[in-house]
Amino acid sequence: MKYSNFFLPTLKDAPSEAEIVSHKLMIRSGMIKQSSAGIYSWLPLGLMVLKNIEKIVREEQNKVGAIELLMPTIQSSDLWVKSGRYDDYGKEMLRITDRSGREMLYGPTNEELITDIFQSHVNSHKDLPKNLYHIQWKFRDEVRPRFGVMRGREFLMKDNYSFDINEEEAKKSYDKMFKAYIKTFIRMGLTPISLRAETGPIGGSLSHEFQILAKTGESTLFYDKKLETLNPENIDPNELQSYYAAVDDQHNENNCPIPKENLKISKGIEVGHIFYFGTKYSEKLKAYVQDKNGNNIPVHMGSYGIGVSRLVGAIIEAYHDDKGIKWPTSVAPFKVAIINLMPDDQDCATKSLEYYNYFMKNKTDVILDDRVCSIGKKLSDNELIGIPFQIIIGKRDLKEGLIEFRNRQKNINKKIKVDEVINFTNKNLEL
Amino acid sequence: MKYSNFFLPTLKDAPSEAEIVSHKLMIRSGMIKQSSAGIYSWLPLGLMVLKNIEKIVREEQNKVGAIELLMPTIQSSDLWVKSGRYDDYGKEMLRITDRSGREMLYGPTNEELITDIFQSHVNSHKDLPKNLYHIQWKFRDEVRPRFGVMRGREFLMKDNYSFDINEEEAKKSYDKMFKAYIKTFIRMGLTPISLRAETGPIGGSLSHEFQILAKTGESTLFYDKKLETLNPENIDPNELQSYYAAVDDQHNENNCPIPKENLKISKGIEVGHIFYFGTKYSEKLKAYVQDKNGNNIPVHMGSYGIGVSRLVGAIIEAYHDDKGIKWPTSVAPFKVAIINLMPDDQDCATKSLEYYNYFMKNKTDVILDDRVCSIGKKLSDNELIGIPFQIIIGKRDLKEGLIEFRNRQKNINKKIKVDEVINFTNKNLEL
Numbered sequence: 001m002k003y004s005n006f007f008l009p010t011l012k013d014a015p016s017e018a019e020i021v022s023h024k025l026m027i028r029s030g031m032i033k034q035s036s037a038g039i040y041s042w043l044p045l046g047l048m049v050l051k052n053i054e055k056i057v058r059e060e061q062n063k064v065g066a067i068e069l070l071m072p073t074i075q076s077s078d079l080w081v082k083s084g085r086y087d088d089y090g091k092e093m094l095r096i097t098d099r100s101g102r103e104m105l106y107g108p109t110n111e112e113l114i115t116d117i118f119q120s121h122v123n124s125h126k127d128l129p130k131n132l133y134h135i136q137w138k139f140r141d142e143v144r145p146r147f148g149v150m151r152g153r154e155f156l157m158k159d160n161y162s163f164d165i166n167e168e169e170a171k172k173s174y175d176k177m178f179k180a181y182i183k184t185f186i187r188m189g190l191t192p193i194s195l196r197a198e199t200g201p202i203g204g205s206l207s208h209e210f211q212i213l214a215k216t217g218e219s220t221l222f223y224d225k226k227l228e229t230l231n232p233e234n235i236d237p238n239e240l241q242s243y244y245a246a247v248d249d250q251h252n253e254n255n256c257p258i259p260k261e262n263l264k265i266s267k268g269i270e271v272g273h274i275f276y277f278g279t280k281y282s283e284k285l286k287a288y289v290q291d292k293n294g295n296n297i298p299v300h301m302g303s304y305g306i307g308v309s310r311l312v313g314a315i316i317e318a319y320h321d322d323k324g325i326k327w328p329t330s331v332a333p334f335k336v337a338i339i340n341l342m343p344d345d346q347d348c349a350t351k352s353l354e355y356y357n358y359f360m361k362n363k364t365d366v367i368l369d370d371r372v373c374s375i376g377k378k379l380s381d382n383e384l385i386g387i388p389f390q391i392i393i394g395k396r397d398l399k400e401g402l403i404e405f406r407n408r409q410k411n412i413n414k415k416i417k418v419d420e421v422i423n424f425t426n427k428n429l430e431l
Numbered sequence: 432m433k434y435s436n437f438f439l440p441t442l443k444d445a446p447s448e449a450e451i452v453s454h455k456l457m458i459r460s461g462m463i464k465q466s467s468a469g470i471y472s473w474l475p476l477g478l479m480v481l482k483n484i485e486k487i488v489r490e491e492q493n494k495v496g497a498i499e500l501l502m503p504t505i506q507s508s509d510l511w512v513k514s515g516r517y518d519d520y521g522k523e524m525l526r527i528t529d530r531s532g533r534e535m536l537y538g539p540t541n542e543e544l545i546t547d548i549f550q551s552h553v554n555s556h557k558d559l560p561k562n563l564y565h566i567q568w569k570f571r572d573e574v575r576p577r578f579g580v581m582r583g584r585e586f587l588m589k590d591n592y593s594f595d596i597n598e599e600e601a602k603k604s605y606d607k608m609f610k611a612y613i614k615t616f617i618r619m620g621l622t623p624i625s626l627r628a629e630t631g632p633i634g635g636s637l638s639h640e641f642q643i644l645a646k647t648g649e650s651t652l653f654y655d656k657k658l659e660t661l662n663p664e665n666i667d668p669n670e671l672q673s674y675y676a677a678v679d680d681q682h683n684e685n686n687c688p689i690p691k692e693n694l695k696i697s698k699g700i701e702v703g704h705i706f707y708f709g710t711k712y713s714e715k716l717k718a719y720v721q722d723k724n725g726n727n728i729p730v731h732m733g734s735y736g737i738g739v740s741r742l743v744g745a746i747i748e749a750y751h752d753d754k755g756i757k758w759p760t761s762v763a764p765f766k767v768a769i770i771n772l773m774p775d776d777q778d779c780a781t782k783s784l785e786y787y788n789y790f791m792k793n794k795t796d797v798i799l800d801d802r803v804c805s806i807g808k809k810l811s812d813n814e815l816i817g818i819p820f821q822i823i824i825g826k827r828d829l830k831e832g833l834i835e836f837r838n839r840q841k842n843i844n845k846k847i848k849v850d851e852v853i854n855f856t857n858k859n860l861e862l
Contacts, residue, residue, distance in 0.1 A: 007498045007563060009552035033548055036507040036535070041548055047501045067438045070478045072585045073504060073568060074525075074537070076467040091530045094505075096537075099522045099572045104467070106505070106527075117464055117472055121440035132438060137504060137568070141530045154503045 001334070002356075003369045007044050010381045021216050022316035023148030025325050029385050031312075038145025038153035045385065046312065048333035050156065053188065053311050054135055056330065057158045060184040064176050066131040066160055071113050073137055077103040079112035083284050088201060094139045094153075106139035111202070111281050111303055114161040118299070119287035125165050128289065128299070129173055133160035135308060149313045150218075150269070156309040162302045165291060167278065170300035174206065174276050175237040177304045181210050181272050182240070184306065186232045189328025190318060193223050193268055195245045202303060204277025208241070209270050214318035217267030220248040222256070225264045269314040276302040319409070325386030326409050334367040335429055337387035341375050341394040348393050351403075351418065355391055358422055364429065383408070389428050391421060432765070433787075434800045438475050441812045452647050453747035454579030456756050460816050462743075469576025469584035476816065477743065479764035481587065484619065484742050485566055487761065488589045491615040495607050497562040497591055502544050504568055508534040510543035514715050519632060525570045525584075537570035542633070542712050542734055545592040549730070550718035556596050559720065559730070560604055564591035566739060580744045581649075581700070587740040593733040596722060598709065601731035605637065605707045606668040608735045612641055612703050613671065615737065617663045620759025621749060624654050624699055626676045633734060635708025639672070640701050645749035648698030651679040653687070656695045700745040707733040750840070756817030757840050765798040766860060768818035772806050772825040779824050782834075782849065786822055789853055795860065814839070820859050822852055 007030075014024035026032045031046030042050055058068065074096070080086035086093075094106040107113065114132055122130065135158045145153050162173035178194070185192035190212040197209040211221060213228075223245035230240075244258045247268075256263060281287070282298035291297050307314075319326040329335055336359055340352040352368060359366035367387065369378060375394075382390055390406035397403055402415045405424060416424050438461075445455035457463045462477030473481055489499065505527065511517035517524075525537040538544065545563055553561065566589045576584050593604035609625070616623035621643040628640040642652060644659075654676035661671075675689045678699075687694060713719070713729035722728050738745075750757040760766055767790055771783040783799060790797035798818065800809060806825075813821055821837035828834055833846045836855060847855050 005496060005498075007500070007552070007561060030552075033551065035503055035544060035547075036505070036533070039503045039505055039507075041503060041544065042501040043548070044498050044500050047499060050501075065436060067436075067475050068478060069438070069475050070473040070481075072466055072470045072472060074467070074470055074570065074585055076470075094527065094529065096525065096527050098525065099574065102467070113466060113472065116466075117474070120464065121438070121461075130438060139505065143530065154505055 001367045003367060003371050006367070008385070009043070010384060017146075018148065020147050020150065020317070021320055022150060022313035025316055025320060025384070026148055026313065029325060032149065038142055038151070040149060040152060040154075045333050049312050049327075049331055050309060052331045052333070053315075054156070054158075054308055056187050057184055057306055057308060058135065060180045060187070061133055061158070061160065064131075064180045066133045068134060069117075069132055070134045070136060071107070071110050071117075073106055073139070074104055075107050075113055077105055079116055079285065080105065083112050083281055085112070085201070092140050092142065094141045107136075108138055108140045109202070109303075109305075110134070110136075110159055111161065111301075112285065115281045115285040115287045115301070118161075118163055119282075119285060122163070123289055125289050125291045128163055128165050129169060130163045131160055131173060131177075132163075133158060133304075147313070149309045152309065155307065158306040158308055160304040162304070163287070163299045164301075165289070165297075165299065167300055170276055170278070170302055171206075174274065174302050177274055177302070178208065178237040178241070179235050181274065181304070181306070182230060182235050183232050185210065185212055185271065186230065188311065188315060188331050190271075190315065191228055192271075193221055193227050193245050194240055195221075195247065196241075197273065199275055199277065202275045202277060203280045204275050204302075206276040208274050210272035210274075211268035211270050212314055212318060213266050214269050214314060215267055216317045217269040219268050219270070221266050221268040222246050222248065222251040223264055223266075224258050225262050228264065269317055270307075271311050271314050272304075272306045274302065274304040276300075320386075321411070323380070324384030327386045327388055328409070329388045329429070332365075332386075332388050334365045334387050335389060336364055336366045336425060337369060337382055337385070337390045338366065339369045339378060339382050339390055339392045341378060341392065343370050343372055345395050347398055348395055351398060352393050355421060389425055391425065432798045434798060434802050437798070439816075440474070441815060448577075449579065451578050451581065451748070452751055453581060453744035456747055456751060456815070457579055457744065460756060463580065469573055469582070471580060471583060471585075476764050480743050480758070480762055481740060483762045483764070484746075485587070485589075485739055487618050488615055488737055488739060489566065491611045491618070492564055492589070492591065495562075495611045497564045499565060500548075500563055501565045501567060502538070502541050502548075504537055504570070505535050506538050506544055508536055510547055510716065511536065514543050514712055516543070516632070523571050523573065525572045538567075539569055539571045540633070540734075540736075541565070541567075541590055542592065542732075543716065546712045546716040546718050546732070549592075549594055550713075550716060553594070554720055556720050556722045559594055559596050560600060561594045562591055562604060562608075563594075564589060564735075578744070580740045583740065586738065589737040589739055591735040593735070594718070594730045595732075596720070596728075596730065598731055601707055601709070601733055602637075605705065605733050608705055608733070609639065609668040609672070610666050612705065612735070612737070613661060613666050614663050616641065616643055616702065617661065619742065619746060619762050621702075621746065622659055623702075624652055624658050624676050625671055626652075626654075626678065627672075628704065630706055630708065633706045633708060634711045635706050635733075637707040639705050641703035641705075642699035642701050643745055643749060644697050645700050645745060646698055647748045648700040650699050650701070652697050652699040653677050653679065653682040654695055654697075655689050656693050659695065700748055701738075702742050702745050703735075703737045705733065705735040707731075751817075752842070754811070755815035758817045758819055759840070760819045760860070763796075763817075763819050765796045765818050766820060767795055767797045767856060768800060768813055768816070768821045769797065770800045770809060770813050770821055770823045772809060772823065774801050774803055776826050778829055779826055782829060783824050786852060820856055822856065
């Protein structure tokens with residue numbers, strides 16, 4: 001993509017209502033624009049990151065056999081009345097009356113609808129286990145939406161629902177998802193910390209939340225340092241679930257089950273939550289299957305959420321400095337930025353285009369900054385946007401046969417020979 | 432994908448409220464499930480087709496330099512009041528009051544919001560032309576939703592908006608989109624017929640709609656036969672726009688501008704609509720740019736819609752027989768189905784798995800029907816679902832070293848030698 005053809009409106013200052021760093025940086029880097037309180041348009045750069053995150057989430061779900069479908073955003077109130085949650089949900093649920101006077105709502109979650117889909121089509125234990133998910137926009141009418149996409153009203157969530165014949169099998173499904181979640185977050189360059197959690201309005205007896213470490217996070221976490229050094233190829237959910245982790249109001253210094261030297265403290269942000277809630281919804285919504293003995297029994301269910309749009313903000317909270325964002329390569333909107341400091345200079349333009357064409361041909365996500373603007377603005381915009389690998393082409397350097405290579409994550413600048421740029425960049429991309 | 436791990440609930444009969452063939456077939460083949468009037472869940476098979484269509488639409492948009500972003504589903508009424516359409520839109524607009532009493536709505540289209548995004552960030556003629564699009568769910572509260580996804584309330588649409596300095600440039604943008612639309616529909620295996628159209632509530636002076644030919648379509652089209660034989664590599668929008676085409680209530684036999692022998696009559700379905708409406712929204716919403724002479728002038732705009740979810744139904748209307756769907760390869764949920772008639776037989780199971788593993792390894796979208804059910808049900812389900820190439824493995828055939836290859840589009844069955852199955856299938860896939 002050439003910057004001149006793109007739509008990437010950077011801002012020097014964030015609006016005053018942006019309180020946290022990810023919100024400020026997302027607005028300044030032209031990723032989002034607020035359209036109403038807690039509701040955002042995703043500008044092209046923001047959408048690219050959102051899609052990269054969505055893709056990783058989807059791939060890890062598909063790998064463990066979860067099946068994707070797509071439920072609508074607008075639901076009828078009927079099933080919610082049956083489950084008993086229509087009143088429980090309170091004002092956070094966006095309630096709508098359609099032209100015929102029917103009570104509708106914008107789905108804040110999908111236990112009811114998926115249970116209804118399941119029960120219409122599955123009636124034998126032979127079709128179990130099943131794990132169905134979708135990645136769909138949800139709405140929660142927060143009383144005070146803030147923190148940008150971290151606590152928006154319209155937000156993108158991946159939610160799964162597992163169906164099993166009994167509690168034992170359901171816990172296997174739970175552990176499978178637990179493992180998939182850890183892998184998902186690690187692939188995004190994050191450090192996930194899993195914590196035993198309350199089940200809240202979803203209900204049930206077993207629940208974990210997943211936080212990721214971020215210096216500027218919203219919660220304070222106390223956890224076993226072993227949780228920081230996981231091998232994604234070898235994750236044992238039961239072992240992981242046995243490690244100590246707690247948020248500050250649960251943690252008691254005098255009663256901590258692990259030795260002080262193993263305890264770590266850090267800020268974190270919640271990005272996922274999983275639940276096992278047995279037959280709570282299957283009984284109310286009649287999701288019964290015939291077991292081996294011919295008896296009709298309610299299925300055991302779990303639900304599993306990842307805040308896809310929230311993750312965009314969370315990753316920025318984890319990876320930024322005072323100049324801007326430092327994208328992990330796996331979710332970066334572009335992997336390589338070619339920054340032509342002198343677009344009017346023939347040599348600079350030719351060399352920039354040469355690199356650009358190479359990466360385009362090799363299907364590396366690349367952006368060429370060909371804007372006519374001051375060198376200062378160009379460099380600061382690129383630090384703000386935070387593409388992992390930046391090839392900076394200047395007139396003086398080029399005369400000496402050099403270009404400047406910037407590793408944004410590590411904050412390292414290095415002059416390298418013009419002929420070595422491609423190989424050097426490719427090596428960095430492979431790491 | 433193995434059928435036994437998938438979620439593909441076929442039905443023998445369609446519900447009585449399904450009036451048209453695509454609606455019936457989508458329900459019977461487990462593609463969708465109605466959740467409320469005019470609102471559907473997309474079950475896994477349906478979602479796969481929807482995504483394939485979305486992908487083609489996206490690719491053709493990106494090819495002509497349109498930039499993707501994503502506007503939210505819920506909008507504030509503010510901009511609609513400014514544009515004057517808040518009252519105009521009537522009851523078809525789903526109006527919502529949030530918990531703070533603010534008037535919101537579920538976007539039925541996005542001229543207002545995109546114009547606002549544009550005007551906040553662009554203020555010079557140097558940044559033109561721009562063409563921004565998104566693929567997002569819309570809601571229109573139809574008084575009588577019916578025909579399944581062909582006239583749903585919640586539906587997926589791709590909508591673009593072009594911004595140009597003057598009418599001449601705007602018409603270039605219009606023609607570029609016109610051409611991209613023709614290519615998009617041809618890639619889906621469809622025959623697009625472009626017709627001069629009314630501009631309606633969108634406004635403006637120039638508009639075309641795109642219908643696709645389908646025996647069971649909703650409109651009757653009269654058109655120049657040259658429109659049926661387009662070369663996608665060489666499309667001239669101005670030439671195409673000069674060909675005769677009209678829907679039945681516009682067509683007058685005594686006043687038809689082309690000779691009778693060139694006139695064709697067919698049924699069609701509207702799948703796209705494009706508009707040039709000049710400065711209608713830019714004036715009201717203050718989307719001005721500075722021109723070369725330093726004067727602030729309103730930008731000239733166009734908008735361009737493709738009914739992505741509607742296309743799923745439209746393609747089925749164009750490609751089906753009395754046994755089921757006949758997917759064009761480019762949008763088919765799977766390209767190849769391996770149908771094991773005797774899953775309990777060791778030889779059939781081994782051979783099926785051998786083919787299945789081959790196609791999986793080669794990243795061909797393949798489904799293995801490994802269900803334990805009657806041969807009759809298995810064959811009729813697969814005709815219903817309509818995967819283009821079907822490899823049917825039966826015990827008797829296999830003993831003779833044969834399998835049955837079915838081309839669902841052409842309705843041809845052919846016995847071929849076991850060793851030739853892979854090559855034969857690959858050849859069919861390449862066509």
